[in-house]
Amino acid sequence: AQTVTQSQPEMSVQEAETVTLSCTYDTSENNYYLFWYKQPPSRQMILVIRQEAYKQQNATENRFSVNFQKAAKSFSLKISDSQLGDTAMYFCAFMKHNAGNMLTFGGGTRLMVKP
Amino acid sequence: DADVTQTPRNRITKTGKRIMLECSQTKGHDRMYWYRQDPGLGLRLIYYSFDVKDINKGEISDGYSVSRQAQAKFSLSLESAIPNQTALYFCATKDSNTEAFFGQGTRLTVV
Numbered sequence: 040a041q042t043v044t045q046s047q048p049e050m051s052v053q054e055a056e057t058v059t060l061s062c063t064y065d066t067s068e069n070n071y072y073l074f075w076y077k078q079p080p081s082r083q084m085i086l087v088i089r090q091e092a093y094k095q096q097n098a099t100e101n102r103f104s105v106n107f108q109k110a111a112k113s114f115s116l117k118i119s120d121s122q123l124g125d126t127a128m129y130f131c132a133f134m135k136h137n138a139g140n141m142l143t144f145g146g147g148t149r150l151m152v153k154p
Numbered sequence: 155d156a157d158v159t160q161t162p163r164n165r166i167t168k169t170g171k172r173i174m175l176e177c178s179q180t181k182g183h184d185r186m187y188w189y190r191q192d193p194g195l196g197l198r199l200i201y202y203s204f205d206v207k208d209i210n211k212g213e214i215s216d217g218y219s220v221s222r223q224a225q226a227k228f229s230l231s232l233e234s235a236i237p238n239q240t241a242l243y244f245c246a247t248k249d250s251n252t253e254a255f256f257g258q259g260t261r262l263t264v265v
Binding site: 043045048074081082083084086089130132137139140141142143144145146147 | 185187189194195196197198199202204210212242244246248250253254256258259261
């Protein structure tokens, strides 16, 4: 079974600064996907970024980028130029290739962006 | 309209009552899932379905049942609600090897 660990229950950052959220996972699989989801106070789960394990290049989406270290089983999210609208819960998630495609989530990190 | 719609958005029910949470999707996906969110635990899988009449247990299925009677609809039932089933419940849908699309969540409180 896979496990996903987010070691930072809460974090805060000043507006316009950069923050990094940590995620580690444990798996014996070689083909898998990793995701970061954002959950604002509206409760909606919003996909932030996705990484395929076979790709060595780190995924980037505008101000969001990841540092994917496959050997270390680490998948951190960097948010640059933080904005007030980035305030939310952030969940790291793991998904095996095929085999049902169920998501395994970490416990979440609550991020507060301060003005 | 949302691609994945859950009803109700919020519900308070009494211990021992039967309650059904409904989910419908317009994505045309075959795979549908029910997750439960608790503070500090993230989201955990309750049940999932790959097709009509196909039902599979997830990590925490005890105390829950589901029904998939149409491709677009997947309902979750609590036969006899108990207080520790108080949580935020999410329905999700996806194609294989793509990201999941989530409903808006149902906040259930069992008193």
